[in-house]
Structure formats: structure tokens, C-alpha cells
Amino acid sequence: MRREELGDLTAFLAIADEGSFTRAAAKLGTSQSTLSHTLRRLEERLGLRLLSRTTRSVAPTEAGERLLETLRPAFDDIDAKLDALSALREKPAGNVRITTSMHAARTVLWPTLAELLPGHPDIRVELSIDQSLTDIVAGRFDAGVRLGERVEQDMIAVRIGPDLRMAVVGAPAYFAAHGRPRTPHELIHHRCINLRLPTLGGLYIWEFAKQGRALNVRVDGQLTFNDTPMALKAAKAGFGLAFLMEDRVQPLIEAGRLERVLTEWCPTFAGYHLYYPGRRELSPAFARVVEALRERR
DSSP, rough: HHHHHHHHHHHHHHHHHHHHHHHHHHHHHHHHHOOOOOOOHHHHTTOOOOEEEOOSSSEEEEHHHHHHHHHHHHHHHHHHHHHHHGSSSSSSSSSEEEEEOHHHHIIHEEEEEEGGGGOOOOOEEEEEEEESSSOTTTOOSSSEEEEEGGSOOOEEEEEEEEEBOOOEEEEHHHHHHHHHOSSSSGGOOOOSSBOTTTTTTBBEEEEEEETEEEEEEEEOOOESSSHHHHHHHHTTSOOEEEEEEEHHHHHHTTTTEEEOOGGGGOOOOOOOOEETTSOOOOOOOHHHHHHHHHOOO
């Protein structure tokens, strides 16, 4: 394969990944016209149309999809091998991309990175904050962070955080007006603040357990959010009860702005895990990030 042919394939892969000539040109540090010429040259050489173009989108054709199926694993393998070469340096270097929820980023990843990165200036980390269960292979991430029970079985999982716990909370004014539920069953008589999370598709069902007995409750109320901070804001304002991570609400409980109920029905559960494909060779930079997360836990 000639050098220019490899460059043409790299350009095609960038356009397909970005879904845009403009974004791909910016990513590759070239002009849009040069990129269009490169793709046209590749299509003419192959005698196939690889991308369907409209005024609003760019998408691979069937031939393009088949070529992508070949190129992505090959280029990923090349990237991994190049990253591994940095092991010959005194300090690890390279890019690390992780998809994570905001809560995991704030409570686990950022405290670790804040300590690690000043001593490793050649490691560059990208955190993609996303509540959905992202496909790390398709998204070209090195790893993802999820709760322990949601890690897929074909992934290597590394425990990076302590056990977690949920809490049912409400404002003192709410309890003064509506009373306090004594069991999860009584929540159906209360105004509750719902969360709609992309990881679940629908409304989050409040999950409880006591003495090995699990109990799930569908709650109802005036408000539904897809954002935890907004649910917390509504609870503080007295609009109803919220079901949130214990660490998010504990300072407000201690300050008297929120009160907690049903504590005995909220046991701990497995905390955050970093997960990644077992078949991929770890770059020195990624290995050092994993090591730091293990150590901090």
C-alpha cells in the first residue's frame, strides 16, 4: 500500500466517524475541499461510492460500512501499538478517553485525576459526561464507568469506588404539611419527584431492600426531571420527596435543609467500576490511570 492510499483511508475513516466533512477536516487539520478531493480519489480508485452525502448529513453506503468494519479494528490496533511504544519513555504518555456519569466523574474520577495529572504532564485525559450506557467500542473510548451490577460480562471490570447508598429526602416544610412515610408502600400517598434517565429508558423505579427483601416502588408527583441537580433543587424547595445518592444530600441534611426518611430500607450497593475490553492492549498512559484509580479506592 502506498503512503497516499493510507492517508486516503484515514480521511475516509475520519469523515465517517464525524459524520461531517467540516468536523473531519478540523480533526485532521486540513481543508474541507482537500478532504472532498481525497475521498473522491479513493472512491474513483475503488470504483465504489463510500459515502452518501446530503446537504445535512454524511453517512456510509453499504460498501462504506464494509470498509469501516475492516478499517476500525486495524486502525485501533495500530493506535494501541503506537501507544505501547511510549512505554520506552521514562514517563507514560498518550490520550485516555473515558465515558462516565457526572456523579462518578465528580466523586471518583476527578479527585484521582487532580492528584495524578500534575506529575504526568504527558498524559491527556478526556472525560465524556453521559448518563446513557455508551458502547465504548463503537464510541472509541478506552474505558467506561458504571455501577457494578451494570458492567457487561465480556468486559474487564476494576472496582474504583466505595459502596454507595441512596436516600429518600424532603424539605422540613414538606414533612410538616404531609407527614413522613414509615414504609416504601406509603410513598404512593406522597408527592415524589421522578427521574427519567437514558440508562433506563423510562422513569426510574425507586429500589428498596430490608433484611434481604427487595421492594420496588413506582412513585408519582407533579415533577419529572432528567437531571439530578434539578430534582435536588425541587426537593429543597418543598415540592416533594426525592430519591438521590446519599453523598449528594448528606451536607443538606446536616445543615437542616433536608430531612431523611426510610433509612433502614436503603442498604448499600456495589459502587463504580471502570470497564474496558479485555482483548485490547493497554497503553502505558491508560494503565497508569487505572493504577491510580485502584490506589485511591
